Amino acid sequence: MKRLLTVLFIAFFCSNFALGQGQITKIRGKVFDAQTNEPLPYVNVTFKNTTQGTITSEKGEFFLESRTATDTLIVSFVGYKPAMLRVKKGVYQEVSVNLEPEAIELEAVVVKPGESQANRIIRNIIANKDKNNPANFSYSCKNYNKIQVDINNIDEDIKKRKVFNQFQFIWDYVDTNAVTGKTYLPIFITESLSDYYYRANPKMEKEIIRATKMSGVNNESVAQFTGKIYQSVNIYDNYINIFDQGLVSPISNSGMLFYKYILLDSMYIDNRWCYQISFRPRRKMEPTFTGDFWVNDSTWAIVKAQIRLSDMVNLNFVNDMVATAEFMPLNDTLWFPKQMTLFVDFNLTDKTTGFFGHKTISYSDVKLNADFPTEVAEMPTNLKVEEGALDQKDEFWDQARPFELTPREAGIYQMVDSIQQVPMYKTFIDIIDMFVNYYYTVGYWEIGPYYQTYSFNEIEGNRFKVSGRTSNKFSKKIMFDAFLAYGDKDERFKWGVGSLYMINKNPREAVGVSYRSDIEQLGQSPYALTEDNILTSFLRRNPNNKLTLVKDFTAYYEKEWFVGLSNKLTFSHRTIYPTEFIPFTPVLGGNDLKSITNATFTLNTRWIKDERYVSGEFEKVSLGSNWPEVNFDITRSIKGFAGSDYDFWKLHLNYYHKFNVNPIGYARFILDAGKIFGKVPYPLLQLHEGNETYAFDRYAFNMMNYYEFASDQYVSLYYEHHFQGIFLNHFPILRRLKWREVATAKYLIGSISNQNMQVLQFPAGLGEVSKPYMEVSVGVENIFKVIRVDALWRLTHLDNPNIQPFGVRVGLQIIF
CATH class of the missing domain: 2.40.160.50 (membrane protein fhac: a member of the omp85/tpsb transporter family)
Incomplete structure (x- = not known):
C-alpha cells in the first residue's frame, strides 16, 4: 500500500500535464523605472548571446532558470536604455534592475482606428492551428522524462525541530526556487527513456519504456507513470485542463474574449523571423493564464511559450503553476516540441509547508508518418515497461540523458534511500498510509x-x-x-x-x-x-x-x-x-x-x-x-x-x-x-x-x-x-x-x-x-x-x- 501512495501522486501529477549539463543558474528579480521607482511590466530579460529569456509580469517581476546560462543578463524595454547585469552561474540569486528612460524624438504620428498588430498575429495563429498542432499528424520519437517532487518552505525553525534530529544530513540538499523564492528539499526524483508512437487518425498511441530510474522505489507499477503517454494536453488546444478546470489557452479560438495581447519584440530564431506576444487576462478570476510566446511569421507556428496561472484563478491547493514549451523546426513548415517543462506549487496557504512538482520532457529522433512496428501495434496495452528497464546502470544514464544532472539532482537518489532507513521515517509513512488507505x-x-x-x-x-x-x-x-x-x-x-x-x-x-x-x-x-x-x-x-x-x-x-x-x-x-x-x-x-x-x-x-x-x-x-x-x-x-x-x-x-x-x-x-x-x-x-x-x-x-x-x-x-x-x-x-x-x-x-x-x-x-x-x-x-x-x-x-x-x-x- 505504501507503493500505491507514490503511484497515486505521480499519476495525479502526470495526468494533468499542461503543455507540452552542469549547475542550474536561477535568477529571481524585479525591474523598476530608475526615476519614478515604479515596477515595469513586459520588459525583456535575456541571457547575453542566447535566445533564453522571459518578460516581466505586470508587477515587474521575472524569473529565469537555465543549465546553459551566460554570466550576463540583458534587460531591454522600448523607451529605456538597455541594461547589462553580471550574474553568477550555477547558483540562486535575487537581483533588482533600474532602467533609465531614454528620450527619443519621433515624427508626428497619425493614429487611425483599426485592429492592433498583436490581434492580427493572433488571428493568423488561430487560422493555422490545425496544420501546426502536433496532435494532428502521426510520428514516432524518443522521450526523456524527469519528475521531481520537493517539500517547500523549509526554514531554520523546521531544521531545529527535534523530529528531524535523525535527518540532519538532508539539509545539504536544500535549494531555492526561482519562481517563488521559496526554499525546498527534494524528496523524490524519477527519470525514464521511452519509445513513443502516435497516430492521429484513427488515434492511437503506444509507448515502450526502455529504461527508468526512481529514488526509493523499484516498482513496475510506479514505472509506468514515468513515461509520456499520460501527458497529452498542449497549447494548441482551445482549453488546457488543469485538475478539472478548463483554462482558456492563450491561442484559443475565443482567446480575444479573455485576453489582451501586446506585440513586444521581433527577432530571428533558428534563422526564422519571429514575433513575441505577451498576454494577460481581461478580467479577474477568469480561467486564464499570463505569459508570452514567440511565433514564426510565415508558418504562424508557436516557437517558444511560457504560461503561468493568472492571479486568483479558482483552483484549490495550487499556489502557482508555470509551464514552458520550446519547439524545433523539422522542415520548412513544421515545428515540433523540443522540450517542455511544468512547475506546480501545491500548498494549503502560501506560508505553510507544501510541495513542488517539476516535470521535464525532452524529444529526440522525431520521425513523421512513421509506421507502428508489429511488436508495438500488437501490444495489448498502450504502455509497456520493458523487462530490465529498472536495472540500468549509472553509466547508461550518464550517456542517455539529454543534459547532465546537477550534483544536487544526482544526490537525491542516495539521499532518499538513506532517509528510508531511518526508523522514524518508516513510522511516519505507516501513519500516513493508515489515514490515506x-x-x-x-x-x-x-x-x-x-x-x-x-x-x-x-x-x-x-x-x-x-x-x-x-x-x-x-x-x-x-x-x-x-x-x-x-x-x-x-x-x-x-x-x-x-x-x-x-x-x-x-x-x-x-x-x-x-x-x-x-x-x-x-x-x-x-x-x-x-x-x-x-x-x-x-x-x-x-x-x-x-x-x-x-x-x-x-x-x-x-x-x-x-x-x-x-x-x-x-x-x-x-x-x-x-x-x-x-x-x-x-x-x-x-x-x-x-x-x-x-x-x-x-x-x-x-x-x-x-x-x-x-x-x-x-x-x-x-x-x-x-x-x-x-x-x-x-x-x-x-x-x-x-x-x-x-x-x-x-x-x-x-x-x-x-x-x-x-x-x-x-x-x-x-x-x-x-x-x-x-x-x-x-x-x-x-x-x-x-x-x-x-x-x-x-x-x-x-x-x-x-x-x-x-x-x-x-x-x-x-x-x-x-x-x-x-x-x-x-x-x-x-x-x-x-x-x-x-x-x-x-x-x-x-x-x-x-x-x-x-x-x-x-x-x-x-x-x-x-x-x-x-x-x-x-x-x-x-x-x-x-x-x-x-x-x-x-x-x-x-x-x-x-x-x-x-x-x-x-x-x-x-x-x-
Whole structure:
C-alpha cells in the first residue's frame, strides 16, 4: 500500500500535464523605472548571446532558470536604455534592475482606428492551428522524462525541530526556487527513456519504456507513470485542463474574449523571423493564464511559450503553476516540441509547508508518418515497461540523458534511500498510509478499514467489527481478507472471508472468491457510505430498520483484453432472509418464506477508450478518460441450479461520461437502464437506489427512501453540472471565498409486470414508478475547500408516505 501512495501522486501529477549539463543558474528579480521607482511590466530579460529569456509580469517581476546560462543578463524595454547585469552561474540569486528612460524624438504620428498588430498575429495563429498542432499528424520519437517532487518552505525553525534530529544530513540538499523564492528539499526524483508512437487518425498511441530510474522505489507499477503517454494536453488546444478546470489557452479560438495581447519584440530564431506576444487576462478570476510566446511569421507556428496561472484563478491547493514549451523546426513548415517543462506549487496557504512538482520532457529522433512496428501495434496495452528497464546502470544514464544532472539532482537518489532507513521515517509513512488507505499495516497483515470498527443500527444495536487483509509483504500475487462482527441487540455474529489471486497485472487478469454472512441494505447505491460506517450511524434521517441478513458466496474471473476493454464472469449464490420490517409473505397465501435463494451467472463487459489508471499490487483505480465508460451486464439464473428458487434473465446497461463544458465548467451524465425477463419476487427486482442519510450521494436518488420504488424494466437519467464559480466569482466578497456552484437533475421511469406483482406482498410504501420520479438540486461546493452543501427538491410522488419534498444534503470531497 505504501507503493500505491507514490503511484497515486505521480499519476495525479502526470495526468494533468499542461503543455507540452552542469549547475542550474536561477535568477529571481524585479525591474523598476530608475526615476519614478515604479515596477515595469513586459520588459525583456535575456541571457547575453542566447535566445533564453522571459518578460516581466505586470508587477515587474521575472524569473529565469537555465543549465546553459551566460554570466550576463540583458534587460531591454522600448523607451529605456538597455541594461547589462553580471550574474553568477550555477547558483540562486535575487537581483533588482533600474532602467533609465531614454528620450527619443519621433515624427508626428497619425493614429487611425483599426485592429492592433498583436490581434492580427493572433488571428493568423488561430487560422493555422490545425496544420501546426502536433496532435494532428502521426510520428514516432524518443522521450526523456524527469519528475521531481520537493517539500517547500523549509526554514531554520523546521531544521531545529527535534523530529528531524535523525535527518540532519538532508539539509545539504536544500535549494531555492526561482519562481517563488521559496526554499525546498527534494524528496523524490524519477527519470525514464521511452519509445513513443502516435497516430492521429484513427488515434492511437503506444509507448515502450526502455529504461527508468526512481529514488526509493523499484516498482513496475510506479514505472509506468514515468513515461509520456499520460501527458497529452498542449497549447494548441482551445482549453488546457488543469485538475478539472478548463483554462482558456492563450491561442484559443475565443482567446480575444479573455485576453489582451501586446506585440513586444521581433527577432530571428533558428534563422526564422519571429514575433513575441505577451498576454494577460481581461478580467479577474477568469480561467486564464499570463505569459508570452514567440511565433514564426510565415508558418504562424508557436516557437517558444511560457504560461503561468493568472492571479486568483479558482483552483484549490495550487499556489502557482508555470509551464514552458520550446519547439524545433523539422522542415520548412513544421515545428515540433523540443522540450517542455511544468512547475506546480501545491500548498494549503502560501506560508505553510507544501510541495513542488517539476516535470521535464525532452524529444529526440522525431520521425513523421512513421509506421507502428508489429511488436508495438500488437501490444495489448498502450504502455509497456520493458523487462530490465529498472536495472540500468549509472553509466547508461550518464550517456542517455539529454543534459547532465546537477550534483544536487544526482544526490537525491542516495539521499532518499538513506532517509528510508531511518526508523522514524518508516513510522511516519505507516501513519500516513493508515489515514490515506484506511488500513494500518503490521507485518503480514493490514488491519482495517478502521472507520468500520464501531457503528449502530436498529437491527443489531451496537455493532463491533474487526477486519483486515494480508499485506504485500505476505504476497504480491495473492491476498486474503476476513472480518468478524457482533451486534449486542440481535446477539449474532457476522463474518466473511475472501481471497484474490493476480494471474497478470498488465493487462489485468485475476480470480477471486469470497463468502460472507452479514446484514445488507438492499437498494443502496454501490458508492454510498457502508452501513457499518460510523458516519452513517449518525447521519440517518430515518430509522435504520430495513437491513436484511444475506449469506453470499461469490467467485469471479476478470480478464482485461487491452486497456479499456475487459470482461468479468461472476457466479453468485445468495440467500436473503426476511425481518419483521421486511417480511416475505406470498400474495396467494400460505406461510411466509423463511428465505430466498438465488444463484446467478453474470457476464460484465466494460469499455472505456483511452483510459488512464493507477495500479498497486492488487488494486486498480481508474483516472477516467475523455471518453464515456460503458458497462453491460447479462445475468442468468436457472431454477433448481445450486438451489436457486427462480428462473430469469436480467440485462443492465450503464453509461457514464464526465466531460468539460468549457468555459463554464464540467459535467457528469449517467444513463442507467435494465430489464428482467422472468418471474421474480420483489427482493430480486431493481430496488431503486434511495438515500436515507443526510450525506449527499451522487449515484443515488437523495430524496427517495429505501424500498420506495422497484422495477423490472426502467431507465434513469442523471445530469450534474459544476460551474466552477462562473457566477459567484463576479461578486467581490464571494470571490475571495472561492465557492463554486453545482446543479443536478435526476429522472427515473419504470414499471413492474403483473406476474412479478403476484409473487410476494410488497412491504408498505414500496411500489412501481410508472409515473416518472424527478428531483433537482442546486448547491455550493468548495466550502473550506472540502465541503459541498446541496438544497434538493423532490418534484413528483409527493403523496407517498414518510417522504420529504425538500432537504439539505452535505458531502465531503477533495477537489482542485
